[in-house]
Amino acid sequence: MPVVGMIGGGQLARMTQQAAIGLGVTLRVLSDSAHASAARACADVRIGDHGSLDDLSAFAKGCDAVTFDHEHVPSDHIRALEAGGIACRPGADALLHAQNKLIMRERLSAAGVPSPRFSPVREPADLAAFAERTGWPVVLKAALGGYDGKGVWVFHSVDEARDVIDGAVARGVELLAEEHVPFRRELAALVARSPYGQGAAYPIVETVQRDGICHEVIAPAPGLDEEVAARAQGLALDIAERLGVVGLLAVEMFETDSGILVNELAMRPHNSGHWTIEGSRTSQFEQHLRAVLDLPLGSTTPTAPYTVMANVLGGADPAVYDRYIHVMAHDPGVKVHFYGKEVRPGRKIGHVTVLGDDLDDLLARARHAADYLREGPR
Amino acid sequence: MPVVGMIGGGQLARMTQQAAIGLGVTLRVLSDSAHASAARACADVRIGDHGSLDDLSAFAKGCDAVTFDHEHVPSDHIRALEAGGIACRPGADALLHAQNKLIMRERLSAAGVPSPRFSPVREPADLAAFAERTGWPVVLKAALGGYDGKGVWVFHSVDEARDVIDGAVARGVELLAEEHVPFRRELAALVARSPYGQGAAYPIVETVQRDGICHEVIAPAPGLDEEVAARAQGLALDIAERLGVVGLLAVEMFETDSGILVNELAMRPHNSGHWTIEGSRTSQFEQHLRAVLDLPLGSTTPTAPYTVMANVLGGADPAVYDRYIHVMAHDPGVKVHFYGKEVRPGRKIGHVTVLGDDLDDLLARARHAADYLREGPR
Numbered sequence: 001m002p003v004v005g006m007i008g009g010g011q012l013a014r015m016t017q018q019a020a021i022g023l024g025v026t027l028r029v030l031s032d033s034a035h036a037s038a039a040r041a042c043a044d045v046r047i048g049d050h051g052s053l054d055d056l057s058a059f060a061k062g063c064d065a066v067t068f069d070h071e072h073v074p075s076d077h078i079r080a081l082e083a084g085g086i087a088c089r090p091g092a093d094a095l096l097h098a099q100n101k102l103i104m105r106e107r108l109s110a111a112g113v114p115s116p117r118f119s120p121v122r123e124p125a126d127l128a129a130f131a132e133r134t135g136w137p138v139v140l141k142a143a144l145g146g147y148d149g150k151g152v153w154v155f156h157s158v159d160e161a162r163d164v165i166d167g168a169v170a171r172g173v174e175l176l177a178e179e180h181v182p183f184r185r186e187l188a189a190l191v192a193r194s195p196y197g198q199g200a201a202y203p204i205v206e207t208v209q210r211d212g213i214c215h216e217v218i219a220p221a222p223g224l225d226e227e228v229a230a231r232a233q234g235l236a237l238d239i240a241e242r243l244g245v246v247g248l249l250a251v252e253m254f255e256t257d258s259g260i261l262v263n264e265l266a267m268r269p270h271n272s273g274h275w276t277i278e279g280s281r282t283s284q285f286e287q288h289l290r291a292v293l294d295l296p297l298g299s300t301t302p303t304a305p306y307t308v309m310a311n312v313l314g315g316a317d318p319a320v321y322d323r324y325i326h327v328m329a330h331d332p333g334v335k336v337h338f339y340g341k342e343v344r345p346g347r348k349i350g351h352v353t354v355l356g357d358d359l360d361d362l363l364a365r366a367r368h369a370a371d372y373l374r375e376g377p378r
Numbered sequence: 379m380p381v382v383g384m385i386g387g388g389q390l391a392r393m394t395q396q397a398a399i400g401l402g403v404t405l406r407v408l409s410d411s412a413h414a415s416a417a418r419a420c421a422d423v424r425i426g427d428h429g430s431l432d433d434l435s436a437f438a439k440g441c442d443a444v445t446f447d448h449e450h451v452p453s454d455h456i457r458a459l460e461a462g463g464i465a466c467r468p469g470a471d472a473l474l475h476a477q478n479k480l481i482m483r484e485r486l487s488a489a490g491v492p493s494p495r496f497s498p499v500r501e502p503a504d505l506a507a508f509a510e511r512t513g514w515p516v517v518l519k520a521a522l523g524g525y526d527g528k529g530v531w532v533f534h535s536v537d538e539a540r541d542v543i544d545g546a547v548a549r550g551v552e553l554l555a556e557e558h559v560p561f562r563r564e565l566a567a568l569v570a571r572s573p574y575g576q577g578a579a580y581p582i583v584e585t586v587q588r589d590g591i592c593h594e595v596i597a598p599a600p601g602l603d604e605e606v607a608a609r610a611q612g613l614a615l616d617i618a619e620r621l622g623v624v625g626l627l628a629v630e631m632f633e634t635d636s637g638i639l640v641n642e643l644a645m646r647p648h649n650s651g652h653w654t655i656e657g658s659r660t661s662q663f664e665q666h667l668r669a670v671l672d673l674p675l676g677s678t679t680p681t682a683p684y685t686v687m688a689n690v691l692g693g694a695d696p697a698v699y700d701r702y703i704h705v706m707a708h709d710p711g712v713k714v715h716f717y718g719k720e721v722r723p724g725r726k727i728g729h730v731t732v733l734g735d736d737l738d739d740l741l742a743r744a745r746h747a748a749d750y751l752r753e754g755p756r
Contacts (some may be wrong), residue, residue, distance in 0.1 A: 001699050001718065018396045021419045022655075024699070024716025024728065040421055041399045277400075281656075281711050281733075296707035303681055303733075312390050321402070329674035333659050338402025340379065350402065355659075357679075 002293055003028055005060055007050050008069025009036030011339035011348070015277070016069075016089035017041050025293070029069075030059045032240045036168050038069070040340045053077045058062050060086045066294045067247055071099045072145065072243075089246040089292045090194070090267045097243050098267045102143040102176045108262055109243060113235065115262050116254075121175040125166050128158045134179040140164065143174035150279075152212060154180060181261055183254035187218075187221050188272035189236035190284060192291045198299040199240060200282060200287065201233040207252070207272050213348065214271040216366070217309040219279055219302065222359060239265070248273070248288045261331055271311070271348075276300075278335055278353050279307030304355035308362040312350040312372035318343035320350070322378055327369045334369045380408055380671055383438055385428050386447025389415030389717035390647045391724070393655070394447075395419050397663035403671070403710075404461040407447075410439045415717045420454045431455045438464045443670045445625055447645050449477045450523065466623040467573070467670045468645045475621050479686040480521040486640055490621060491613065493640050494632075499553040502543050504534045512557040518542065521552035530590060531559060532730070560638055561632035565599050566650035567614035568628050568662060569668045577618060578665065578675040579611040580658060585630070585650050591726065594744070595687040597657055597680065600737060603634075610638055617643070626651070628664045649689070649726075654678075656713055656731050657685030682733035686740040688748035690728040698719035698728070701754055705730075705747045712747045 001024050006013045009031025017038060019025035028044040039045045048055030049074050057080075060066050065087045070145045078092035090098075097104040105118045119130045121140065131138050140161060144149035155161040168175050186209060188239055190202040206221035207214055220229070236251040239262075243249075250270035252263040273284035282290075282298025290297055312320075331354075337359060338350040352369040371378075379402050384391045387409025395416060398405035399510060406422040417423045426433030428451050432461075435458075440446050443465045456470035468476075475482040483496045497508045499518065511518050513603025518539060520529035533539040546553050549589040568580040569593070585592055586597035598607070614629040617640075621627075628648035630641040651662035660668075668675055690698075700720055705712060716728040734741045 014399060016400050021392060021396050022715050024718045042421055043418055295702055299710040324673055332675065332677040337400050340402050
């Protein structure tokens with residue numbers, strides 16, 4: 001049976017391990033700590049630094065394919081692994097577009113993919129010039145390394161932005177400005193692509209963000225026009241093909257009055273796809289493994305009319321397990337997922353999923369469970 | 379977060395690990411080998427002998443509860459653990475009825491549970507006397523240690539049975555005779571019971587055995603009279619309550635012209651419940667953990683009108699993984715489960731599950747996938 005190496009020991013690797021167990025595949029995890037989320041759940045854990053080529057090379061030896069739980073492995077290291085004959089999936093050339101937002105914007109714009117206007121920012125004057133075209137506010141982003149709202153700012157004037165720009169330039173951080181899109185809501189497309197070239201698309205979902213963190217996902221996005229949904233799926237499949245993605249591609253999108261715009265890309269299991277564990281015939285985690293191993297992809301048929309996923313964040317009281325009793329007794333149909341991470345306020349520590357046909361009921365149940373797991377009784 | 383210790387490193391522990399990861403619970407496994415099915419899937423594996431009280435005691439230390447992947451731990455050892463304050467779930471007094479078929483028969487008959495006639499057999503004359511009451515053929519069973527058809531014989535005369543009886547008596551093996559029940563089909567009830575006393579029942583399923591090994595499971599049992607189904611569920615809940623079972627109880631039953639008879643008991647996740655991984659809101663593995671941890675039990679609502687599970691046995695060619703491509707390309711909706719065990723002819727190495735509303739279609743698909751994984755193209 002094959003060995004898939006996943007670089008990163010977070011909850012995405014942890015949930016991939018559940019799928020790997022089912023398929024009989026060995027998931028080997030490179031983790032910076034034996035106490036990381038996935039390290040607590042896997043039999044084959046190697047402790048090492050994803051920034052060290054030596055650690056990466058030692059880890060990859062004997063893996064049939066190497067894939068990623070996050071975007072933080074330097075491109076040059078992935079290229080070096082590939083040069084050494086390691087099947088990195090996705091490869092460095094594809095992954096670069098999920099690592100560097102400026103390169104992604106340039107590539108997708110050149111390909112005619114509908115995107116917000118953007119511009120590189122090297123000094124405050126660049127931001128001023130950009131805002132003259134788009135108006136304020138303007139979104140400023142670090143090209144590399146941001147996630148969950150980190151490395152993203154919204155500014156209403158150059159004066160507001162000056163310290164951030166000067167600080168970033170001083171540290172050599174590449175910046176880009178993007179127009180602030182007045183969106184109706186956020187959507188996400190999730191597709192998989194195998195080396196053979198097979199593609200599979202999940203239904204388009206609605207995502208609700210708070211403070212830059214994914215808060216809630218509704219699958220499928222309620223009331224979404226069928227043609228728009230098909231176009232969004234097609235767009236994601238097209239991006240996956242064009243960039244040579246292998247594995248999952250998540251495309252975060254804005255739904256606006258004039259259509260859909262691409263916000264961000266991720267090439268790994270994604271928070272917007274956690275609903276698929278119960279809500280789809282094939283979970284995103286199994287799908288990622290199948291794609292990475294060049295196996296035929298699984299059915300993305302939903303298992304219920306609606307699935308709602310709500311993230312559980314850490315609250316003031318870390319005794320989450322003590323709150324299982326209420327949540328499970330209150331609602332025997334709610335699925336509780338806990339990532340085995342140390343509880344810190346605001347940190348993603350788990351999620352809950354409910355399925356059914358009454359969306360309002362599902363939203364109320366998911367929110368109750370997630371809120372209670374975070375805070376206990378109000 | 380709690381630690382559940384599971385004694386035995388087989389596929390039941392392996393699939394329990396998938397559920398434990400979801401709940402954020404640590405599953406610690408006692409395995410006789412680092413290459414056993416569950417040992418390949420768990421982070422916390424202790425190598426030891428389930429027949430050694432020293433190994434069991436060392437293993438149980440620090441576990442919030444201890445449970446079982448098989449019935450082979452000696453009763454006295456479980457009692458010793460309990461005396462030392464370890465929460466064994468199920469406890470020795472309950473588990474004894476899944477370990478010793480004679481004690482089980484005596485207890486259930488005394489309680490008026492409908493069962494086949496039976497009698498202890500200490501010499502060939504006992505079998506002859508029993509057959510005079512029931513007629514031939516007669517089923518002979520070893521009271522202890524049988525599974526998957528091992529330790530079970532069907533005899534048509536005393537002469538046929540003499541060698542087996544004499545051999546067993548010489549080795550000190552306790553035997554019992556049971557009437558050979560002319561059943562219409564085999565059914566199984568699966569229930570869970572928590573220390574708090576909560577019970578939960580899954581739909582009654584039909585099981586198809588071949589050579590004493592579970593071959594196929596259909597959930598729910600097609601065409602089963604609703605009243606009979608409710609009575610079978612009630613019977614299993616009643617047995618769980620009466621015997622003080624904590625965790626899962628599987629009750630294998632015969633459906634006969636005159637009603638239902640209890641065949642065997644198991645107090646752990648059971649082959650007849652593998653369909654619940656995809657086919658029920660709460661899998662039997664999660665349910666077992668919830669019961670063992672005294673958490674409220676999960677919903678047993680089915681996720682589809684029918685679920686069919688077919689076991690995959692080892693065939694002549696061990697290269698099972700090479701056959702994934704055909705099976706997955708042929709049917710993107712089939713779920714393949716592989717246990718990470720060495721392939722040997724006739725050994726249970728995995729299972730497949732399909733869900734939907736057209737039972738004939740599901741049966742054809744499950745059989746094709748299971749046959750192909752075993753043998754490849756015919």
